[in-house]
Amino acid sequence: MIITATKIMRTETAHRLTNYSGRCSHLHGHSYRWEVTAGAPELDERGMIIDFGDLKKAMHKVLDPWDHALILHNKDPMVIDLENQRALDLLNATNGEAARLFVYNFNPTAENLARYSLNLIKNELPLPIFLVKMRVFETESCYVDVLPRGRNDRASQVGDKDAQ
Numbered sequence: 001m002i003i004t005a006t007k008i009m010r011t012e013t014a015h016r017l018t019n020y021s022g023r024c025s026h027l028h029g030h031s032y033r034w035e036v037t038a039g040a041p042e043l044d045e046r047g048m049i050i051d052f053g054d055l056k057k058a059m060h061k062v063l064d065p066w067d068h069a070l071i072l073h074n075k076d077p078m079v080i081d082l083e084n085q086r087a088l089d090l091l092n093a094t095n096g097e098a099a100r101l102f103v104y105n106f107n108p109t110a111e112n113l114a115r116y117s118l119n120l121i122k123n124e125l126p127l128p129i130f131l132v133k134m135r136v137f138e139t140e141s142c143y144v145d146v147l148p149r150g151r152n153d154r155a156s157q158v159g160d161k162d163a164q
C-alpha cells in the first residue's frame with residue numbers, strides 16, 4: 001500500500017523563455033498551481049504521512065519568493081540591461097520595495113522550475129518523508145510532472161547541475 005499526501009499552492013509569476021519562438025518568448029505571467037506530493041514508508045504515531053502545515057511551510061519557503069516575481073534565464077538579453085542600476089531601480093515596486101527578480105542558469109520553463117523547486121522543497125522535509133511528485137500547472141490545461149529518481153536522494157541537485 002502506498003499512501004501519499006498532497007498540498008497545493010499558487011503563485012502569480014512572470015517569466016520569459018529564451019531559445020523559443022512561441023508566445024512564452026514574450027514577457028508575461030502565469031497563475032502557477034504547484035502540487036507537491038509527499039510519501040513515507042509508514043504512517044507516524046499520529047497516523048499521518050506529514051502534517052499538512054509542515055508541507056505548506058516547506059513549499060512556502062521555496063515558492064513564495066516567486067509570487068509576484070519575474071524569473072529570467074541568465075542568457076536572456078534583458079538580463080544584461082538589468083545589470084544597469086537604473087533599470088533595476090525602475091523594476092522596484094512602487095512602494096520602494098526591491099524588485100522581485102530571479103535570474104537562473106536555466107530557461108524558466110515549467111519543467112525547469114518544477115525540478116529546481118522540488119530539490120529545494122525535498123531538503124526542507126524531515127526523513128523518512130520523501131517527495132513522490134511535483135506537478136506544476138502553467139495554465140489550466142497544461143501541466144508537467146517531476147518525479148524524483150530515488151527516495152530520499154537528497155544529494156542530487158538536478159535543477160542546478162543539469163540546467164543549461
Ligand SMILES: [Zn+2]
Binds near residue numbers: 023024028029
Ligand atoms: Zn509562459
